[in-house]
Amino acid sequence: MNRRSARAPRLLTVLVLAAALLAGTAPWAAAADKPTVTLSKSQAGTGGSITVKGADWRPKALLMLLICGQSSPQRGVIGGTNSCANADGLAVTTDAHGTFRKKLPVAEPPKACPCVVHVATVMGEKAAVDAAFTVAGHPVKPLPAASGNGRLAMVTDTRLDGSSGLLTWFGAPPARTFTFTVGNVGSTPVKNPVFHVGTSHGVFAPEWEEQQWRGTIAPGRKAQIKLPVELTAGASGSYLVSLKYEGKVLAEQPWGVGRPWGVTLFWILLCVVVPAAVFRIGMAVVDRLRPRDRYATGRHRGSQRLAELTVRLPKLTFTQRPRDPDPGPAPSGPPSGRTNGDTGASTTTLPWFTPDTGPGGPAAGQLSAPPDNSQTTKGHS
Template sequence: MHRSPLRPLAGLLLAALLALPALALPGAAAADEPTPAPAGRALPNNAGLGERISVYLSGWAPGTQLQAALCGDNAIGGSRACHLPSAVTGTTDPEGALTLQLVLDRPPRPCPCVVHVAPFSGQGTPIDIPVNVVGVRIGTPPAPTVTEPAALRLEGLRVEGGASLLRAFGLGGDARLVLTVANDGGEAGALPGLRYGFGAAAAASTLTDPGIVVPAGESREVVLEAPVPVAAIGAQRASVGWGDGSGLLVDAELTTYPWATLALLVSVPCAAWLITRARRRAAAAAPPAAPTPSAYPLPDVVYVEGLGGLLVNPDSLRTSRTLRRVAGRVTGDDLARLAAGGRVDRSP
């Protein structure tokens, strides 16, 4: 009987097809597993004031920054029931786990007490880990209230910057607009876009998105950088409002004057005038310069009685046209002729 060469190949293919479901089962089972919820435990869960406990956390997203604080009243009422000065923070590892060391300080509200763990950014669901704190009285926690949505409001605005060398010369510079935003609601709220402006007649036109989350019942500061206009003089107004144009508009002022430029405009002419005046006074007080002695102190022509004739200065022959014409010899007749307006010329 002839055996087909394709039969072994078909058998191998059938075995591979039968093995595929078995290989896919682990992956499918892993895909069906739910994402673990954030959880935590405190050891020891019974400790006194001033003692240190370890808080073990798991099930968080990798790289999440968490804050743990001891709270009274089962953390009902938010951060007002927690001892925030002793709160500790940390970042989860790639497995979503974190261990924190928390010192137990007296919370502002009585027990029952919990370790309240929440993402530091305000986004995410917090968890509460019950602990028994020896030395803290036990009271009756308030009844949980219906959580109100976030209610953000612009609480205040101030302008920082102080004295600036650039503004002193009228060259502008930068100002820091520090905006305080409060959340009067019961849930954390993300700060929406803001519009702000700065100048002599500022209009809130520059749009920015700070990307800040304000926890319930708390406030946050937002710092905005604004350029100071060149040659700004007097009060410069800063204004901030919601990005959509709604909400309360808050404003503040920064007074600036280019004092250095004004000082230069006054001091430079004054300095030039004082220097010129000092030079003139120095020149007036200086003694007159002595006359420079001449190699030939005699005049150009001198009558010498002993010689019975005129003595001519040789240097004058280079400067006097008349003496050049008489060849340096002047007689009495020559003088008479010259006095009568005539001319004497012996030049060759």
């Protein structure tokens, strides 16, 4: 009985701890969710140094250590990294247990104190802790009054919505919608927050554009925000879209823009059509200005002129008489086309053949061609 009664409290303790661990209420679980930062000194002058220690950070995480002015652990770095001594900042990597130890030189920030040592993650999940610190000899000014806008922190679900259309293929400005989710981690509502959206190409710095979102985010609440993003006409290549709020970059999203091949096709067609049109116009002008033939119109003037001359050539005819078996002496007197009522065959002779030497003609003296100015006589009936 005594052994059973001694084991019961132990079993009960194990069950309670297990339940607390599953519920996320174990003491060490709560401590592991929130990183911590401690300083070896709370005050030091320029030229000195302090030792910064951290615990409960993400293992093998790259951290950035900065001394910032116009800041407090409750309100954070009000002016963003522009209020920090960026040139004297250091980077450190946590070990496998999420702890680090780094010696940080003291430098004067560009803004007046109150100051903090700002420790934040560089990559991966966002986490930041501010530890109060005083830079000896540095001016001190009261913090600006709270605007009542709370504090916005980036959450997840960052993307670019939309697609390119036919006009973009011909050089129209590519456009997308930058969608992201933010949460209010402050104690007051955030009303109509103003964001800065920047687009950068290659190694060039981003060009920022101010955009205001209409709405209110209550403390501890999240909201999905959509902001339009537009590039210049004819843009192509790899771009990076950045989101900044109160001087702090919250998110970045890559954007690959295709080449507008429609513009290339247009220039190719232009280089082909314009020379062809100039050539046709030049040919029309030359055809209009060159001298014309008065005897013919059209392109084939030479061939029409030759046909006209051929038609106008005189026609030469001759009469063929049948051969006599015993030819007598040649008759005297002018030759005639018809003799003794005999009818001969009339043929056309080319001008370069004589009647006696025509192809297939009769013997010499039997053919005659009347002159142009003589009249044809008929034979006796």
